[in-house]
Amino acid sequence: MKERGRGHGSGLTRTSSTGSSLSSGGGSARRAERVQVVVRCRPMLVKENAEGRNNCVLVDTVGSTIQVKNLKQPEQEPKLFTFDKTYDATSTQKQLYDDVAHPIVHSVMCGYNGTVLAYGQTASGKTFTMDGLDDPPEMRGIIPQAFEGIFTHIQDSQSSDNFLVRASYLEIHNEEIRDLLATGSQSSSRLELKENVEGNVYVKNLTSITVQSVADISHLLTVGKKSRSVGATLMNQDSSRSHSIFTITVEASARSSSAETDGSMHIRVGKLNLVDLAGSERLNKTGATGDRFRELTNINWSLSALGNVISALVDDKSSHVPYRDSKLTRLLQDSLGGNTRTVMIANIGPADYNYDESVSTLRYANRAKSIKNKPRINEDPKDAILREFQEEIARLRAQLQASSPVLDERTPNKIDPSSPSAVDLELHMQQLRAKMQEDMEHQVFLHKSMSDQAMACIKADFEQKTQSEMQALKAEKERSDEEKQRIAQQLQQQHVELQSHYQALAREKEDRDVLAAKLRALEEKLVHGTNNDNEKLLEKAKQKEVELALREQQLQEKENMDEERQRKIAELEEAQLMAEEKCNTMEEEVEMKTRKLRKLMARYQQSKNDINALRTELQDTIHEFQRERADMFLSLRSLDQQLQLKNFLIDKFISPEDLTKVMRRVHWDEENEIWNLVQNAPVRSLPYNGPTRVSIDGFTKQPLLRPNSAIGRSRPPLRQPEQTLSQSERDRYFGQPLESATSCLKSRSNTSSVHVHSPRKGAGRSKAIDEGKIGCRVDNILKKDQDVSEGRNHFEFGDNSQLSSSKVDIEHALREFRVDNKPSFTWDREPQQVTPAAAGARPKSARTKQHNPRPRTAR
Numbered sequence: 001m002k003e004r005g006r007g008h009g010s011g012l013t014r015t016s017s018t019g020s021s022l023s024s025g026g027g028s029a030r031r032a033e034r035v036q037v038v039v040r041c042r043p044m045l046v047k048e049n050a051e052g053r054n055n056c057v058l059v060d061t062v063g064s065t066i067q068v069k070n071l072k073q074p075e076q077e078p079k080l081f082t083f084d085k086t087y088d089a090t091s092t093q094k095q096l097y098d099d100v101a102h103p104i105v106h107s108v109m110c111g112y113n114g115t116v117l118a119y120g121q122t123a124s125g126k127t128f129t130m131d132g133l134d135d136p137p138e139m140r141g142i143i144p145q146a147f148e149g150i151f152t153h154i155q156d157s158q159s160s161d162n163f164l165v166r167a168s169y170l171e172i173h174n175e176e177i178r179d180l181l182a183t184g185s186q187s188s189s190r191l192e193l194k195e196n197v198e199g200n201v202y203v204k205n206l207t208s209i210t211v212q213s214v215a216d217i218s219h220l221l222t223v224g225k226k227s228r229s230v231g232a233t234l235m236n237q238d239s240s241r242s243h244s245i246f247t248i249t250v251e252a253s254a255r256s257s258s259a260e261t262d263g264s265m266h267i268r269v270g271k272l273n274l275v276d277l278a279g280s281e282r283l284n285k286t287g288a289t290g291d292r293f294r295e296l297t298n299i300n301w302s303l304s305a306l307g308n309v310i311s312a313l314v315d316d317k318s319s320h321v322p323y324r325d326s327k328l329t330r331l332l333q334d335s336l337g338g339n340t341r342t343v344m345i346a347n348i349g350p351a352d353y354n355y356d357e358s359v360s361t362l363r364y365a366n367r368a369k370s371i372k373n374k375p376r377i378n379e380d381p382k383d384a385i386l387r388e389f390q391e392e393i394a395r396l397r398a399q400l401q402a403s404s405p406v407l408d409e410r411t412p413n414k415i416d417p418s419s420p421s422a423v424d425l426e427l428h429m430q431q432l433r434a435k436m437q438e439d440m441e442h443q444v445f446l447h448k449s450m451s452d453q454a455m456a457c458i459k460a461d462f463e464q465k466t467q468s469e470m471q472a473l474k475a476e477k478e479r480s481d482e483e484k485q486r487i488a489q490q491l492q493q494q495h496v497e498l499q500s501h502y503q504a505l506a507r508e509k510e511d512r513d514v515l516a517a518k519l520r521a522l523e524e525k526l527v528h529g530t531n532n533d534n535e536k537l538l539e540k541a542k543q544k545e546v547e548l549a550l551r552e553q554q555l556q557e558k559e560n561m562d563e564e565r566q567r568k569i570a571e572l573e574e575a576q577l578m579a580e581e582k583c584n585t586m587e588e589e590v591e592m593k594t595r596k597l598r599k600l601m602a603r604y605q606q607s608k609n610d611i612n613a614l615r616t617e618l619q620d621t622i623h624e625f626q627r628e629r630a631d632m633f634l635s636l637r638s639l640d641q642q643l644q645l646k647n648f649l650i651d652k653f654i655s656p657e658d659l660t661k662v663m664r665r666v667h668w669d670e671e672n673e674i675w676n677l678v679q680n681a682p683v684r685s686l687p688y689n690g691p692t693r694v695s696i697d698g699f700t701k702q703p704l705l706r707p708n709s710a711i712g713r714s715r716p717p718l719r720q721p722e723q724t725l726s727q728s729e730r731d732r733y734f735g736q737p738l739e740s741a742t743s744c745l746k747s748r749s750n751t752s753s754v755h756v757h758s759p760r761k762g763a764g765r766s767k768a769i770d771e772g773k774i775g776c777r778v779d780n781i782l783k784k785d786q787d788v789s790e791g792r793n794h795f796e797f798g799d800n801s802q803l804s805s806s807k808v809d810i811e812h813a814l815r816e817f818r819v820d821n822k823p824s825f826t827w828d829r830e831p832q833q834v835t836p837a838a839a840g841a842r843p844k845s846a847r848t849k850q851h852n853p854r855p856r857t858a859r
């Protein structure tokens with residue numbers, strides 16, 4: 001795990017996953033359980049009501065069935081489907097959450113992986129079900145309600161339990177994975193899928209942010225939603241053009257409390273995937289063009305890959321599950337047939353004009369019902385981040401304790417209290433002086449009353465005494481001066497010691513502050529339970545477990561009862577038949593046989609009905625298949641046209657030598673599924689004998705064909721651009737000035753116009769194929785806008801640094817071309833003057849800009 005800075009508000013922490021797998025580690029084994037499938041039918045939209053659409057869906061919420069009637073063929077029986085639960089237009093967001101998502105959220109808090117996946121046609125209510133509306137609160141969808149569910153669970157847990165909650169948000173748009181929480185330049189970069197040693201798929205460098213509250217995680221959802229690819233379609237004003245996955249990872253550490261366990265701390269890691277798939281749409285129904293066309297092709301492709309995975313999972317004979325067919329199926333690998341509790345919510349609309357799509361959605365969902373997963377608790381996985389955090393917190397705490405201040409021990413030696421201080425000595429001398437003064441005054445008083453002799457005696461005595469005292473005092477003073485000096489030295493030394501001690505203390509305090517801040521930051525990332533009432537908690541946990549067990553039991557019982565009922569009916573019928581067979585009388589026999597016959601007739605009728613139902617189903621499937629085939633054909637045709645355009649451009653503007661050079665350097669990047677130009681690559685030996693056309697997939701050679709001319713005009717020579725290019729040492733793609741290409745084009749334009757066959761005409765296409773124009777590919781043309789109604793094709797080019805100068809050449813040339821349904825391309829003699837027809841054939845932006853990068857997806 002790699003820290004990438006702080007996020008919003010109260011301590012969100014960004015991390016990037018580098019392969020953490022949640023399903024690793026020991027886990028308690030569980031029996032296989034079915035993917036739960038529920039269906040929600042939204043109410044009629046205002047637009048649909050205004051258009052006078054009829055309702056063709058009948059939802060039975062009690063019997064969990066749903067019937068769809070084809071109002072165009074009233075004689076046809078309605079199609080009946082049974083699911084785990086069905087919800088009609090009156091269903092509330094809370095009802096959906098409580099029934100469908102709450103059990104999954106609860107499982108995630110216990111260490112299971114869980115997935116809630118919304119599937120359905122465009123505008124069927126997937127985003128409404130998953131995200132809902134912010135206001136009023138009861139309109140919030142499953143995702144915001146799950147946030148509350150998770151943090152309420154944490155609050156209700158014991159205060160000794162620690163939780164680490166992380167969130168990530170990604171979208172798959174046009175088969176590219178984008179990080180919806182990334183900031184700056186990273187937000188537009190596409191991410192790679194990786195697989196770790198345990199075979200778990202993860203997204204490399206996906207931002208994962210630690211959150212501490214509902215507000216934190218809701219903020220992430222809001223931020224991510226702003227970056228999501230959304231666009232208006234004929235059917236939905238705010239249609240999601242990508243599949244989105246909001247993932248919440250909850251790591252919980254709790255002491256095991258059961259009698260069998262040792263009471264040690266365990267970490268459980270649950271991962272909740274909240275998936276809002278992009279809506280399926282028929283290509284011919286939406287009239288999508290340009291970017292929308294490309295998006296739709298990708299959406300339908302990945303949804304059909306998901307359908308194939310579902311089919312393979314429920315088909316006992318199938319030994320291979322094609323998870324690798326799309327990014328979506330790879331990311332959902334664990335949710336479909338893996339270690340995850342999964343609920344699929346199939347959304348449909350009630351309007352009759354969506355009959356086909358609704359039936360198709362219900363069929364898709366019906367198949368998913370049979371998928372079996374094997375969820376298990378992810379206990380003590382090796383790579384749990386919570387464990388790392390807890391170990392780090394313990395280490396920091398120990399470090400902090402060890403470094404607590406020990407001021408007393410380290411205080412420098414105190415001054416010896418027995419040694420007389422200089423102050424005391426001064427005081428002592430002053431007292432002595434005062435005493436001497438007093439003595440002298442006393443002597444003067446005595447002197448007045450004594451004889452001279454006595455006086456002389458006393459004086460001599462006094463002087464002697466004074467002298468000796470003075471000497472003693474002097475000696476004392478000398479000692480005191482020495483002492484003073486010693487004390488001063490001692491004081492200075494102590495001062496130095498104190499200084500260094502204070503410095504050490506300051507350093508220590510800084511270290512402690514850093515440690516404390518680190519500890520605080522780590523502790524802040526964890527969320528704790530707040531409940532200390534153990535008995536209440538245990539009771540609550542038990543109650544929840546009982547509820548969960550009850551739910552499971554009810555489900556199991558329902559399944560068992562169905563089986564039992566079927567078995568009993570068969571047994572009774574058998575017994576009745578046996579008893580009846582024993583009847584002796586003719587009458588009884590006749591009666592019995594009549595009954596038998598009736599029964600057989602009933603069975604026959606039933607079988608007939610079944611066969612009819614199967615026949616209808618087969619017809620529906622064929623119908624559906626044909627529709628899909630038509631869609632596929634449309635996309636194929638579009639791709640074919642693009643291919644022909646690229647071939648045409650290669651033929652006209654890239655010399656065979658250049659092409660050979662490029663072919664020697666191109667390399668297919670398996671991982672990213674793109675072609676790259678490898679610079680300084682060892683040159684592959686490729687025999688080249690004169691003008692050659694090369695196809696990417698085999699370096700086949702064909703004689704170079706000069707371009708055809710328009711009727712009545714001479715054919716343009718290829719020699720001049722060839723010469724220009726052959727004189728150049730370097731690849732034309734790296735640095736050949738634009739002017740040379742332009743002049744080359746101009747000189748070619750002086751000769752004549754170029755005539756090629758329109759790719760739309762069958763004869764033209766086959767001729768192009770005959771002439772070997774198909775077979776080359778350059779992937780620098782990024783957009784083709786097909787305006788079918790006007791019968792024109794627009795071509796635009798995007799940024800591709802590796803082929804930039806070649807792209808500019810081609811773009812420049814295209815500015816002078818018009819491509820339309822007529823069986824020829826017209827190339828004006830004067831390239832700067834675009835004919836009115838050509839002007840109509842190109843979007844304005846493409847004509848006015850020299851370099852026209854691919855327009856960004858609308859968000």
Ligand SMILES: Nc1ncnc2c1ncn2[C@@H]1O[C@H](COP(=O)(O)OP(=O)(O)OP(=O)(O)O)[C@@H](O)[C@H]1O
Nearest residue numbers: 042043122123124125126127128236239240278279
């Ligand atoms: N249960 C519902 N109750 C009321 N309105 C709903 C319900 N479900 C969907 N809608 C409305 O239907 C419209 C389309 O819904 P939504 O955008 O959720 O569809 P979608 O399936 O996500 O479409 P797309 O795949 O194009 O993104 C929205 O205006 C939404 O408010």
